[in-house]
Structure formats: C-alpha cells, structure tokens
Amino acid sequence: MYVIIVYDVNVARVNKVKSFLRKYLHWVQNSVFEGELTKSELEIVKDTIFTIINKDEDSVIIYQFPKNYMPKREILGIEKNPIDDII
Template structure:
C-alpha cells in the first residue's frame, strides 16, 4: 500500500518523530512523507508513533492508497527531499 503521512508534532518531540518516520517512509517535505508500506509495518510504525505523540497536542494525518499510480504527485518550487538517506 502507498501512503502519504503528514505530521504536526510539538517541538520537543518532533526530532524523534522525524527519525521514526524516516525509518519507514521517504521524506519529501518538512513534515511530509510518502512511500510503500505493508499493513504490518504500518501497524508497527503506529505503535511506535503513539509512544512519541502527545495525543492532546500532536497529530498525524495518513492518506492510504492501494496503488501509487492512482495518485499523481506534482512539486512546485523547491524540492526539499532529504539531503541523505542515512540516518
């Protein structure tokens, strides 16, 4: 399954969330990630994300699509991809 993930996380927790997201997905903009992921891996990610999040203040929005080809992605302006894929 293909997912787009966007987070809005308090400053105190954002570095940990960024690191976690980069283990499972590709970073495409400040707080936006995308990638292919299995249901099992997504559940694993969600479990870890919950331990980082303050559910009263933070949020994650997840868009799931069975097929990446159903979504057309367009970038306008700077491409802010990750400088490196190494953590």
C-alpha cells in the same frame, strides 16, 4: 500500500517522529513522508508514533492508497528531497 504521512507535533517531539519515520518512508519535505508499507509495517508505524506523540497536543494524518497505486505528484517551487532516483 502507498502511504503519505503528515504531522504537526510539538517541537520537543519533532526529531523523534522524523527519525522514526525515516526508517520506513521517504522524507518529502518538512513534516511529510511517503512510500510503500506492508500492513504490518503500517501497524508498527502507527503504534510507535502513538507512543511518541502527545495525543492531546499533536496531530498525525496518514493517507492510505491501494497497492500499486502511485498518486500524481506536482511540485510548485523547489523540491526539498527528490525521490526520482530512489529504486
């Protein structure tokens, strides 16, 4: 499935979340990752993020799209990290 993950976490945990998500997804811009995950990978991502964040302070939103679905992207301004050349 295709997922987009956005997060707003305390500065003390930002690098931990970012470093972990880079193992599974493409960094799009500050606090935004996207890409393909299997169901089991998604569960690993959710479980690990839950151990990193403080559920009383932090917020993580995961958008899930059906398999083979690629949402349309429109970028206004500069693109922070182009993913066009990723295979």
